[in-house]
Each structure stands twice: as C-alpha cells, then as structure tokens.
Amino acid sequence: MDANASFEDLSDLLEKCKMTHDEYQESVKALTSGMVVMMKREPKDCWVNGYNPDLLRAWNANMDIQFILDEFSCIMYMMSYVAKPEHEMTEFLNSGIRDVKKSNVNKQDEMKQIMQAYAKHREVSAQESVARVEVDRLECVAQRQAIHPDEHEEQDQIPDYEVHALYSGAIDAPKLSPDFVRSMYRSLNETQASVFYTVREWCLKRVWGHNPEPLFYFISGGAGCGKSHVIKCVYQEATKILRQLPRFRDEADMSQPAVLLTAFTGTAAFNISGKTLHSVLKLPRNLRPHYQGLGNALDEVRAALSNAEILIIDEISIVSKELFAYVHWRFQQIKGNRKPFGGMSVLAVGDFYQLPPVGKAKQLCICEGDVLDLWKDFQMVNLTEIMRQKDDRAFAQLLNRIRTKKKTDPLSVDDAALLTQAVAEIKDCPPDVLHIFAMNKEVDAHNAATVTALRLQVVNIPAEDYRKDPRTGGMVILTDLKGNSRDLPDNIQAAQGAGVMVTRNLDTEDGIVNGTFGTIANIVPIAGCGLTTVKLIGLQLDNPMAGQKFRRKIAGATDDLVYIERFEEQMSKRVVRRQFPMKLAFGCTAHKVQGMTMKSAVVCLKRVFESGMAYVALSRTTSLEGLRIIDFEEKKIYADPNVTTAMENMSHASFRSTRPLLHFVKSAEHAAPTLTVVHHNAEGLPPHMEDLKSHHELGLANVLCVTETHLSGSFVSPKFQLEGYDMFAHNRHVSYTNRVDMATKDGGGVAVYCRSSLQAEARRYFHDVTDLEFSVVKVESPVRALIAAVYRPPNLGLDTFLPNMQSLLDSLETMDCQPVVVCGDFNEDLLSKGKKAIRELFHSRGYSQLVSAATTEKQTLIDYIYISRPELCLQSGVLQTYHSYHVPVYCILTLSAVGASASFVIE
Numbered sequence: 001m002d003a004n005a006s007f008e009d010l011s012d013l014l015e016k017c018k019m020t021h022d023e024y025q026e027s028v029k030a031l032t033s034g035m036v037v038m039m040k041r042e043p044k045d046c047w048v049n050g051y052n053p054d055l056l057r058a059w060n061a062n063m064d065i066q067f068i069l070d071e072f073s074c075i076m077y078m079m080s081y082v083a084k085p086e087h088e089m090t091e092f093l094n095s096g097i098r099d100v101k102k103s104n105v106n107k108q109d110e111m112k113q114i115m116q117a118y119a120k121h122r123e124v125s126a127q128e129s130v131a132r133v134e135v136d137r138l139e140c141v142a143q144r145q146a147i148h149p150d151e152h153e154e155q156d157q158i159p160d161y162e163v164h165a166l167y168s169g170a171i172d173a174p175k176l177s178p179d180f181v182r183s184m185y186r187s188l189n190e191t192q193a194s195v196f197y198t199v200r201e202w203c204l205k206r207v208w209g210h211n212p213e214p215l216f217y218f219i220s221g222g223a224g225c226g227k228s229h230v231i232k233c234v235y236q237e238a239t240k241i242l243r244q245l246p247r248f249r250d251e252a253d254m255s256q257p258a259v260l261l262t263a264f265t266g267t268a269a270f271n272i273s274g275k276t277l278h279s280v281l282k283l284p285r286n287l288r289p290h291y292q293g294l295g296n297a298l299d300e301v302r303a304a305l306s307n308a309e310i311l312i313i314d315e316i317s318i319v320s321k322e323l324f325a326y327v328h329w330r331f332q333q334i335k336g337n338r339k340p341f342g343g344m345s346v347l348a349v350g351d352f353y354q355l356p357p358v359g360k361a362k363q364l365c366i367c368e369g370d371v372l373d374l375w376k377d378f379q380m381v382n383l384t385e386i387m388r389q390k391d392d393r394a395f396a397q398l399l400n401r402i403r404t405k406k407k408t409d410p411l412s413v414d415d416a417a418l419l420t421q422a423v424a425e426i427k428d429c430p431p432d433v434l435h436i437f438a439m440n441k442e443v444d445a446h447n448a449a450t451v452t453a454l455r456l457q458v459v460n461i462p463a464e465d466y467r468k469d470p471r472t473g474g475m476v477i478l479t480d481l482k483g484n485s486r487d488l489p490d491n492i493q494a495a496q497g498a499g500v501m502v503t504r505n506l507d508t509e510d511g512i513v514n515g516t517f518g519t520i521a522n523i524v525p526i527a528g529c530g531l532t533t534v535k536l537i538g539l540q541l542d543n544p545m546a547g548q549k550f551r552r553k554i555a556g557a558t559d560d561l562v563y564i565e566r567f568e569e570q571m572s573k574r575v576v577r578r579q580f581p582m583k584l585a586f587g588c589t590a591h592k593v594q595g596m597t598m599k600s601a602v603v604c605l606k607r608v609f610e611s612g613m614a615y616v617a618l619s620r621t622t623s624l625e626g627l628r629i630i631d632f633e634e635k636k637i638y639a640d641p642n643v644t645t646a647m648e649n650m651s652h653a654s655f656r657s658t659r660p661l662l663h664f665v666k667s668a669e670h671a672a673p674t675l676t677v678v679h680h681n682a683e684g685l686p687p688h689m690e691d692l693k694s695h696h697e698l699g700l701a702n703v704l705c706v707t708e709t710h711l712s713g714s715f716v717s718p719k720f721q722l723e724g725y726d727m728f729a730h731n732r733h734v735s736y737t738n739r740v741d742m743a744t745k746d747g748g749g750v751a752v753y754c755r756s757s758l759q760a761e762a763r764r765y766f767h768d769v770t771d772l773e774f775s776v777v778k779v780e781s782p783v784r785a786l787i788a789a790v791y792r793p794p795n796l797g798l799d800t801f802l803p804n805m806q807s808l809l810d811s812l813e814t815m816d817c818q819p820v821v822v823c824g825d826f827n828e829d830l831l832s833k834g835k836k837a838i839r840e841l842f843h844s845r846g847y848s849q850l851v852s853a854a855t856t857e858k859q860t861l862i863d864y865i866y867i868s869r870p871e872l873c874l875q876s877g878v879l880q881t882y883h884s885y886h887v888p889v890y891c892i893l894t895l896s897a898v899g900a901s902a903s904f905v906i907e
C-alpha cells in the first residue's frame with residue numbers, strides 16, 4: 001500500500017486498507033505495539049498511548065477496518081505509528097488533535113490522516129514482524145523457565161502480595177458505627193478483654209507521656225477462639241486513644257495510622273478490615289537473605305508510617321522467620337531506631353497449630369540456633385474459649401483436643417464416635433457446599449467433576465499475553481505462552497452458576513482478594529463483536545459485604561453483581577499477561593480456608609500431608625452438623641510436636657496489674673472471707689447499663705457503688721437492676737433540700753448495688769445530712785463494713801459540700817460499724833498541686849485514701865476510697881473500662897488487720 005496515495009473519499013480509503021486474513025496475521029502483532037485509539041463514547045475503554053484489546057480481538061477475527069469502524073462508530077481517531085517510541089507517539093497524537101482543531105477539518109479528513117499513517121506503518125513493519133514475534137515468544141519462554149525452576153505443586157499461591165495496589169500513605173481506620181464498636185467491646189470474653197485493656201492502658205500511658213516499654217504479645221488460641229475479633233477491638237480503641245498524642249494534634253493529619261492492622265494473606269487482611277503486610281511495608285516479593293532497603297521509597301513510607309506505634313499481624317503462623325525479620329528491619333529503617341521493630345509494639349496473632357508457612361520454612365515459634373530470634377521477647381496470651389462453635393460445645397471441645405493431637409495418639413473413643421457422625425460418601429455431599437481438600441490436584445478434579453455433574457455450559461477463556469517491544473515501547477501479542485503455577489492461568493473455565501474463587505488481591509479493603517468466594521451469575525462477552533471473548537465476569541459473592549467498589553448495573557437497574565475484569569500481571573520483565581484472576585471453586589485447599597467461618601463444608605482427609613492441615617479444615621464450620629468428612633482417617637489429624645514444645649516453653653503474659661480483681665479471684669491466694677467494694681462514676685446508667693453488665697470485674701464486686709447514675713424520678717426501672725444484686729438508688733432531685741438549683745439539674749445521682757447473698761441493709765435516713773448526693777449500706781457479713789457512696793458535682797461549692805460531708809461522717813461514725821468506707825467522685829484532683837480541703841477533712845478524722853493512680857483519661861485523681869481502718873484493706877487500686885471518662889476504683893476488705901497493709905495512702 002502506498003503511504004502517499006491520495007484518497008478520494010473515506011470509502012475508498014477503507015477499501016484500500018482492507019486486509020486479507022493472512023495479511024492481517026502478519027501485521028497485526030506489530031500494529032498493536034503502537035496503535036493509539038481514542039473513543040468518543042467510552043473513553044474509559046480506551047487505552048491512549050497503548051492498544052485497545054477489544055479492538056484487537058475484533059481484528060483477530062479477520063474483520064476489516066470498515067467493520068471496526070461500524071462496530072465502534074464512536075472512533076474519532078485511530079492512529080498507528082509503530083516505529084516510534086511512546087513519547088513521540090504522544091506528541092504525534094497531540095499535534096494531530098491540535099491540527100484538526102486548528103484547521104477544523106471534517107471527519108473524513110481526519111480519517112484520511114489516520115489511514116495514511118496506518119498504511120505507512122504497514123509498509124515499514126510488515127517484513128519484520130513475523131520473525132520478531134517468534135523470537136519474542138521463545139525469549140519469554142526461556143525467561144519463564146529461569147524464573148521459577150521448581151514450583152511446589154501442592155501448595156497454593158501463598159503468600160499473597162498486594163503488589164499492584166498503588167501505595168497510599170493513608171491507611172485509614174475502618175469506619176464502624178460507634179454502636180457497633182461498643183457491641184463488639186461488650187462481647188469480649190475475659191481473656192479477650194484482658195488483652196484489650198492491657199493495650200488500652202499502654203496507649204493511655206503513651207498519651208500521658210509515660211513512655212512505657214513496647215508491648216510484645218503473641219495472642220494464641222485454637223481456631224475460632226476470637227483472636228481476630230479481639231484485635232479488631234484493640235485496633236479501634238488504640239487508634240482512638242493514640243490519636244490524642246500531641247503529634248497527631250499538632251500535625252492534624254488523622255489519616256496517618258497510629259496502629260497498623262495487617263495480615264499476611266489478603267483474605268485474612270479483609271477479615272480484620274486491615275491490609276496485607278507486604279502492601280503496608282512495601283516488602284519485596286522475594287525475600288533475599290540480605291535485607292533490601294526501601295531505596296527511593298523510604299521517604300514515602302516513612303512519611304506514611306512515622307506516627308505508627310503498634311503493629312498487629314494476624315495469621316502469624318504462616319509468617320516465616322525471614323519475613324518476620326524483614327518486618328523488624330523495615331521498621332528499624334523507617335523509624336531510624338535500632339530497637340526491635342524500630343521501637344514499635346507488636347501484637348502477633350495466630351495459632352501455630354494451624355498451617356505453617358509455605359515451603360520448608362520453620363514455624364516462627366520454633367527456635368533455630370543460627371536464625372535471628374525476635375520471638376523470644378514475646379509473651380503469650382492463650383485464648384481458650386471457642387467462640388466459633390460456641391453453640392456446639394461438644395464439637396468445640398473435640399476441636400480443642402485434636403488441635404494438639406500427636407500423630408501416634410489415637411482419638412479417644414468418644415471423639416472418634418463424634419467425628420464418625422460426620423463421615424459421608426462424596427456422592428452424598430451436596431455439590432453447592434464448599435469441598436476442602438489437601439491438594440490442588442484434588443481440587444481441580446473435583447471442580448471438573450462438578451462442572452460435568454451439574455451440566456454447566458462452560459466457556460473457556462484463554463489468557464492474553466503481550467510483550468513490550470524495547471525499541472518502540474509498543475506491545476506485541478504472544479501466542480502459545482505457557483505460564484507456570486504462579487502465573488495467571490493459561491486458560492480458565494467459567495460457567496453461569498459455577499462456584500469460583502478470586503485468585504489475586506484486587507482490593508483488600510473491599511474484600512476482593514485471593515480467596516474471595518462467589519458464584520458466576522453473568523458472563524459479559526466483548527461488546528457487539530459476536531465473539532466468545534469475555535469482557536467481564538459478574539459474581540454473586542458469598543460475603544455480601546465485599547466488593548462494593550466492583551458493583552455495576554450491567555444487567556439492568558437491579559443488577560448488584562460484582563464485576564471482575566481481566567487482570568494484568570507481569571510474567572517477566574517485559575511480558576504481560578491479561579487473564580481473569582479467578583478459578584473454579586466448588587472445592588479449594590485447606591490453605592484457602594484458614595481464618596474462615598462457615599455454616600457447612602465437606603472435608604476430604606485423603607491426601608492430607610502436613611501437621612495442622614486436618615485441624616484447619618475440620619474447624620471451619622460452626623457446628624458438627626454442618627460438617628461432612630470424606631475419606632476419614634484419624635492418623636491424618638496431627639499436630640507438629642515441635643510446636644507443642646515451643647508453646648510449653650513460652651512465657652505467659654500476666655494481667656495482674658490490668659485486671660487485678662480477676663487475678664485476685666483466680667489466684668485464690670487469700671482463703672479468709674473478703675468484701676470487694678468498687679466505686680465507678682458511670683457517666684449515666686441509661687447509656688451504659690449494658691457496658692456495666694458485661695464488665696467482668698465490676699461483676700466481681702460485692703458492693704458496687706455507682707455515681708452519676710443520671711436517673712430521675714422516684715421509681716427505678718427494672719432495666720437498671722443488676723442480676724444478683726439489690727439496688728439502693730438515691731437520685732439527684734431528692735438529694736437537695738436547700739439547693740433547688742442543684743435539685744432541678746439533670747445528671748448526678750448515686751446508687752449502691754449490694755450482692756443479694758450479703759447480709760446487708762441500706763441506711764436511708766440521716767437527720768442532719770442535707771444537700772448531699774449519697775447512699776449508705778451497712779454490711780454485716782461476711783466482712784463487716786459501713787459503705788457510703790458520695791458524689792460531689794463540680795459546680796457544688798465546698799462551702800455547701802464540706803459541712804454536709806462532715807455531718808454524714810458524724811452520722812456514720814455513731815453507727816458503731818467499722819471500717820467506714822466512703823467512696824465516690826469528689827472532683828478534687830489529688831494529683832494536682834494546691835490545697836485539698838476534702839482530703840484535709842478526711843485526714844482530720846483519721847481516714848486514709850487508698851487510690852494512688854489517675855482515675856480519669858485526663859490523668860486526674862478525683863475518684864477516691866477513704867477508709868477509717870486502712871489496715872483492713874487487703875488490696876486496692878483502679879480497674880479498666882472503655883465506656884466512661886472515669887475508671888472504677890476498688891478495695892478488698894478482710895476481717896482482720898493485714899500484716900503489712902497493701903493499701904496505699906496518698907498524703
């Protein structure tokens with residue numbers, strides 16, 4: 001074709017540009033390297049400075065240019081300029097547009113220019129293209145072989161790397177409603193709450209400038225013990241508190257995270273609304289023995305993470321030692337600090353009895369002499385209460401036993417009998433229930449068999465491979481390229497109604513990750529070409545919360561499917577593959593279900609080949625009823641004995657200081673009778689009654705004094721009663737006789753909850769005591785004490801308060817009951833300087849104050865316990881809560897004087 005030919009009109013031009021199939025085959029690959037397409041109607045489908053894959057496919061089908069123009073009637077320009085590098089091409093295009101605008105030439109002229117350029121290109125490139133493409137293909141095949149010499153056949157592509165996500169400094173906290181967060185906090189069991197409060201207290205200390213040592217906790221426990229649940233809570237609360245650090249206030253950039261919530265795999269990261277470790281820390285895909293620094297990216301990552309204080313890593317059992325060391329070095333580099341993990345606190349969360357890292361790497365917990373052992377600084381917290389199977393206790397307990405079962409140990413008769421109830425034949429298992437296997441081969445066979453059995457209409461979708469031409473910067477189509485198991489597949493199968501799994505992390509935050517399950521509900525072919533080439537696959541995801549950003553209305557207004565496009569991935573330095581990141585998933589491997597909770601599953605134990613695998617697979621369903629086991633063999637259920645030894649040698653965290661009452665009750669060090677008195681300014685019972693009820697330590701109080709009840713009227717609704725307690729409430733409006741201004745204000749009020757099992761009575765009438773918010777209870781047994789709860793509002797002057805308080809003490813002291821304990825919120829900060837009139841009053845009458853730590857988030861000490869006989873106090877201090885500005889204060893009284901009093905007297 002003559003590039004300088006003059007064309008009479010467009011149809012003549014098109015006629016001359018028509019190609020035969022053979023002609024096309026020779027030239028199209030070269031053409032693709034430089035075609036620039038702009039479309040009027042669907043600019044998003046157009047790859048300026050690249051190539052348009054839809055158009056190429058149409059060409060592939062031996063369509064002529066006339067057809068393409070008809071099909072894409074929106075085309076304004078189609079230019080090819082193959083022999084030019086990219087920047088020249090851009091310039092060519094821009095100048096073309098400028099010229100067109102300037103000269104106001106009509107569309108036919110534009111098309112003429114385009115076709116002339118194309119004709120010129122064809123002449124130049126036609127002779128070269130065939131030979132070059134074949135050389136490219138062979139080169140790529142060779143490169144692929146060199147990159148992955150030995151693939152581990154049986155394991156899935158773990159780890160998952162979110163290498164495609166653009167790095168954004170903002171690693172925002174998931175936005176959960178306050179009510180939802182509160183309900184999560186309330187649900188925490190005792191050990192979960194101990195972790196929660198310990199981290200919370202640490203954060204407060206950081207905010208108060210106490211510089212506490214970093215925390216290193218390993219939060220362990222069997223499958224479904226709520227490890228992920230607790231870290232979600234920790235993340236929310238710690239983020240909230242640490243954002244009060246002065247540097248957050250000063251820099252006012254709330255998008256910078258104080259807490260990094262991460263996991264190794266995309267699925268685990270989405271499960272906790274976190275990010276993958278690799279994406280947060282920009283870790284390299286292949287960890288080489290020597291640490292590779294961040295290079296040019298250091299400033300960017302440092303800026304994003306400079307305010308991070310706590311790192312949380314979920315599913316730690318699949319983190320290798322090498323990766324853990326990399327994380328440590330990365331933080332040292334980012335923080336410019338030689339301390340472990342650059343001075344960060346680390347919460348490593350997971351269960352080493354579940355699946356280990358891929359390949360031959362040893363578990364992190366297992367000590368090896370020559371490897372950097374960062375693990376030794378960690379203290380273990382063991383969650384033991386199974387939450388996933390909480391409604392099927394027998395199954396939960398069985399799972400706990402098989403978690404640590406040795407290979408040589410037989411199952412107990414009862415356990416074997418229980419598991420046998422779930423044993424089934426594969427033919428009896430419903431095909432729509434997820435089948436879990438050990439090996440990919442089994443998964444593939446099961447998928448194929450199910451497709452056949454369900455008579456699904458399968459569409460084969462081949463991958464599209466391209467190579468970047470180093471000379472022109474353009475793209476060249478490659479054919480017959482065989483990927484290996486790490487690549488997107490050479491070919492995938494899709495069918496309406498087929499169960500599938502996403503195989504790449506497309507958007508971790510949105511839950512479209514490697515391991516997201518769904519069912520194909522729509523297969524969208526390439527628009528209008530009549531070809532079988534697929535443009536989009538619409539999925540109904542198992543998790544309805546996932547994929548919000550991927551939803552489109554392709555099949556009409558009611559369409560709510562998640563549409564997945566082809567994913568582009570680098571196969572080697574210059575070769576790119578485009579394929580749907582998806583595979584059939586009527587079945588999957590055990591690796592893929594770690595961390596998941598499901599109602600039903602079919603587990604095949606036939607080819608289980610490593611420790612923990614059977615346990616992971618068997619522990620997914622919420623009940624035994626939902627589980628079917630095929631090829632049951634009890635010797636396939638076994639734990640790694642090295643893990644057992646490592647666990648036994650690990651030091652355990654103590655929550656003695658954060659959870660003193662729980663510790664006291666559990667340690668049972670004190671055999672004699674005791675009386676536990678707690679005071680708590682609840683900042684209102686109506687909003688916080690549920691928080692009080694779910695608090696494990698408040699529930700240990702024999703006498704619970706609450707100030708600021710915010711109750712009104714004379715009648716107390718049953719919803720403010722606590723089970724097992726008698727309530728003696730004294731609301732604000734009945735407390736003031738001479739101060740109408742105070743009596744009519746909202747808020748205030750006092751209540752004492754007294755365990756019904758105590759021998760105790762309320763004392764209601766005190767003649768000379770007016771204008772004071774208080775309530776008194778006299779306990780006779782098991783430990784005698786007279787207990788008064790008092791609230792002094794901040795706006796009640798000392799001139800009113802002191803004489804009335806004095807009158808109350810006079811009355812209490814005449815009642816012949818020792819010790820007298822007066823607790824409450826007095827709004828006089830004992831940690832600040834200056835005269836303390838209330839303390840002087842109590843001291844003048846021989847009372848001691850037992851609380852030494854700050855009792856509010858602003859680090860003031862305004863909640864006290866005064867006691868007339870401090871030697872009868874065994875222990876005292878503060879407790880932790882999340883729902884009030886005030887922490888509760890407590891004391892444990894005993895019958896006879898404690899030798900060296902544990903009480904603390906603030907002078």
Ligand SMILES: Nc1ncnc2c1ncn2[C@@H]1O[C@H](COP(=O)(O)OP(=O)(O)OP(=O)(O)O)[C@@H](O)[C@H]1O
Pocket residue numbers: 187188189192221222223224225226227228229230351387388594595596597
């Ligand atoms: N305190 C709790 N109250 C109510 N539900 C809970 C609680 N803790 C966990 N759960 C629920 O129990 C199930 C299992 O919890 P989670 O996923 O946190 O366990 P896990 O220990 O991380 O499990 P795995 O080891 O399998 O990853 C989830 O559905 C979770 O919401």
